[in-house]
Amino acid sequence: MNIIVCIKQVPDTNDIKIDPAAKRLVREGVKTMINPFDMYAIEEALRLKEKLGGKVIAMTMGPAQAESALREAISLGCDEAILLSDLAFAGSDALATSYALSQAIRKIGQFDMIFAGKQSLDGDTAQVGPGIAAILDIPQIINVRKIQEIKEGQIIAERMTEYGYEVLQAPLPCLMTVVKDINMPRLPSLKGKMKAKSTQVTVWKAADIGAEEARIGSKGSGTDVWKIVIPPARPQGKIFEGEGAVDQLVDTLKGLIK
Amino acid sequence: MSEILEYKGVWVLVEQRRGVIQPVTYELLGKARELADSLGVEVSCLLMGFKVKDKAQELIHRQADKVYVVDDSRIEYLLEEPYTRIAADLINKYRPEILLCPATTLSRSLAARLAANLNVGLTSDCTGLDINPEDRCLLQTKPAFGGTVMTTIISKNHRPQMATVRQKAMKEAVADPQYQGEVEVLELDASFFASRAKVLEVVDEAATSINISDANVIVSGGRGMVKAENFKMLEELAKMLNGAVGASRAAVDEQWIPYSHQVGQTGKTVCPKLYIACGISGQIQHLVGMQTSDIIIAINKDPSAPIFKIANYGIVGDLFEIVPQLTKRLGDKS
Numbered sequence: 008m009n010i011i012v013c014i015k016q017v018p019d020t021n022d023i024k025i026d027p028a029a030k031r032l033v034r035e036g037v038k039t040m041i042n043p044f045d046m047y048a049i050e051e052a053l054r055l056k057e058k059l060g061g062k063v064i065a066m067t068m069g070p071a072q073a074e075s076a077l078r079e080a081i082s083l084g085c086d087e088a089i090l091l092s093d094l095a096f097a098g099s100d101a102l103a104t105s106y107a108l109s110q111a112i113r114k115i116g117q118f119d120m121i122f123a124g125k126q127s128l129d130g131d132t133a134q135v136g137p138g139i140a141a142i143l144d145i146p147q148i149i150n151v152r153k154i155q156e157i158k159e160g161q162i163i164a165e166r167m168t169e170y171g172y173e174v175l176q177a178p179l180p181c182l183m184t185v186v187k188d189i190n191m192p193r194l195p196s197l198k199g200k201m202k203a204k205s206t207q208v209t210v211w212k213a214a215d216i217g218a219e220e221a222r223i224g225s226k227g228s229g230t231d232v233w234k235i236v237i238p239p240a241r242p243q244g245k246i247f248e249g250e251g252a253v254d255q256l257v258d259t260l261k262g263l264i265k
Numbered sequence: 266m267s268e269i270l271e272y273k274g275v276w277v278l279v280e281q282r283r284g285v286i287q288p289v290t291y292e293l294l295g296k297a298r299e300l301a302d303s304l305g306v307e308v309s310c311l312l313m314g315f316k317v318k319d320k321a322q323e324l325i326h327r328q329a330d331k332v333y334v335v336d337d338s339r340i341e342y343l344l345e346e347p348y349t350r351i352a353a354d355l356i357n358k359y360r361p362e363i364l365l366c367p368a369t370t371l372s373r374s375l376a377a378r379l380a381a382n383l384n385v386g387l388t389s390d391c392t393g394l395d396i397n398p399e400d401r402c403l404l405q406t407k408p409a410f411g412g413t414v415m416t417t418i419i420s421k422n423h424r425p426q427m428a429t430v431r432q433k434a435m436k437e438a439v440a441d442p443q444y445q446g447e448v449e450v451l452e453l454d455a456s457f458f459a460s461r462a463k464v465l466e467v468v469d470e471a472a473t474s475i476n477i478s479d480a481n482v483i484v485s486g487g488r489g490m491v492k493a494e495n496f497k498m499l500e501e502l503a504k505m506l507n508g509a510v511g512a513s514r515a516a517v518d519e520q521w522i523p524y525s526h527q528v529g530q531t532g533k534t535v536c537p538k539l540y541i542a543c544g545i546s547g548q549i550q551h552l553v554g555m556q557t558s559d560i561i562i563a564i565n566k567d568p569s570a571p572i573f574k575i576a577n578y579g580i581v582g583d584l585f586e587i588v589p590q591l592t593k594r595l596g597d598k599s
Contacts, residue, residue: 020410020530020553021549023410025413043530100386101387102381102385102387105381128530129409129410130409131389131409132387132389133373134377134380134389135377136377137345137378138378139381140345140378141349141377141378141381141382142381146345146346146461146462147345147378147462149370149374163465167370167525169370169478169479170282170469171467171468171525172470173342173464173467173468174465174467174468175463175464176462176465177461177462186524187524228386229380229386229420229422229423230386230388230418230419230420232418233419235417236417237414238412238414238415241556241577244573244576244579245577245578246573246579248580248581253580253587253590253591253594256562256591257590257594257595259562259578261595263539264506
């Protein structure tokens with residue numbers, strides 16, 4: 008099995024800063040992590056490799072510093088790492104990102120499965136996974152909470168919905184996005200950490216993946232940020248204390264649900 | 266660029282489940298009507314599914330001017346490939362300037378595949394939509410980082426302008442049985458319905474009978490619940506309030522309640538009218554999933570818990586005493 012995992016480096020939730028003038032997130036000097044849902048994608052890819060053989064390639068698009076996310080992926084057990092990094096990619100939205108990652112996957116060539124997290128913490132779009140599946144013209148199974156079976160070139164997986172789940176079957180190659188329920192991610196081993204230090208991360212620029220200039224970066228994006236507003240903080244709440252506190256809460260609730 | 270002006274009309278992608286039109290569709294229609302009126306164009310619906318033909322009139326009653334119906338057993342369940350193929354074909358043919366889709370799990374997946382297929386932009390999970398009178402552009406506002414910031418997105422050079430719209434964020438279109446519209450049932454050839462992915466089985470989970478994305482009231486429990494059995498008291502309070510039960514990651518990781526109930530960074534983002542947090546300390550990873558709720562009530566024994574900072578009302582005390590009292594007293598006729 009050749010498995011590709013698309014991951015994203017995101018700011019640590021505890022360390023979010025906004026630059027209202029530049030209308031964007033401050034990414035410099037901010038603590039980062041692998042997008043939480045992507046950790047489950049990496050874990051599932053590793054488990055399948057351990058069961059079925061093959062290799063796992065971790066891939067991301069981002070600035071040079073995104074390399075550290077790939078090294079973390081290597082420390083967990085991924086075999087190879089590819090970083091798409093080029094000023095020409097700057098300002099890419101989900102559409103341009105899907106295209107660039109798809110071009111890189113075409114360059115990799117042979118693959119059986121692509122994994123990604125359900126959505127990213129910062130963009131929150133849940134679009135890049137399905138976008139890649141559309142551009143590569145392969146089936147997609149989103150919100151996978153369990154892979155039941157892989158045999159004879161077919162995968163059977165459960166996709167989680169608001170109402171429960173649906174069991175889907177699709178031929179490989181197939182793209183899957185995963186939710187937290189699918190597994191419990193491992194911690195890096197000492198050996199993995201050593202390997203992460205010595206592994207060469209492959210860096211591809213726009214020209215390396217034959218990306219059309221009009222389809223990457225701001226130019227290739229379907230959306231533009233028009234404005235960013237930091238909403239006012241929630242008003243100071245009322246704390247009920249002492250005797251009669253429950254009465255006050257009951258009265259308040261009765262008023263609210265009327 | 267001039268081509269952009271050839272795109273006219275506001276379209277709504279209909280969400281149906283087992284042939285029943287889901288309420289989120291009417292919310293989209295409410296907003297679509299408003300946008301279309303300010304643009305001076307019509308509202309059209311795209312209804313795909315099996316045994317759904319008869320439901321088209323319900324959409325007209327919610328003020329749709331036109332309903333395109335594709336009714337076929339091969340698209341009984343939402344499968345991204347045929348749904349994308351059909352929608353893309355109709356969009357290329359009729360050229361709407363705006364396409365609104367529900368921000369439900371499956372419609373988001375479809376919208377994302379469709380947008381990439383059409384090579385257009387898509388803004389996900391919008392809570393606000395307006396027209397910029399200067400250039401007719403759709404201003405698409407969405408919370409980012411769980412409402413830490415509100416971002417407004419535009420799609421200047423691509424049509425249709427696509428947005429998925431969060432449930433409960435828009436007011437439903439008013440039902441008007443006198444409203445006149447046109448239904449067109451389309452017959453498409455077999456190639457449209459091909460799908461490599463197939464649905465083998467659909468499993469509804471009883472515990473999610475009121476799912477947290479749809480609920481107006483959510484009663485949520487965290488680490489302070491101590492054990493699985495204690496969630497029963499939250500269920501009772503939720504039932505009294507006609508709401509759903511949510512949970513923090515800590516409670517889900519302890520396996521006190523299934524993952525489908527998890528609110529927060531690695532669970533669901535919710536914005537009910539009322540969110541009651543019981544024994545939840547309020548770490549940022551939980552707050553980003555619920556801090557845009559209209560009213561937040563916190564019950565916690567620790568007065569310094571961060572949840573109190575964002576709560577409209579709070580009570581410091583033992584939830585095992587307070588919650589049953591709330592349930593009982595709300596049930597009292599008075």
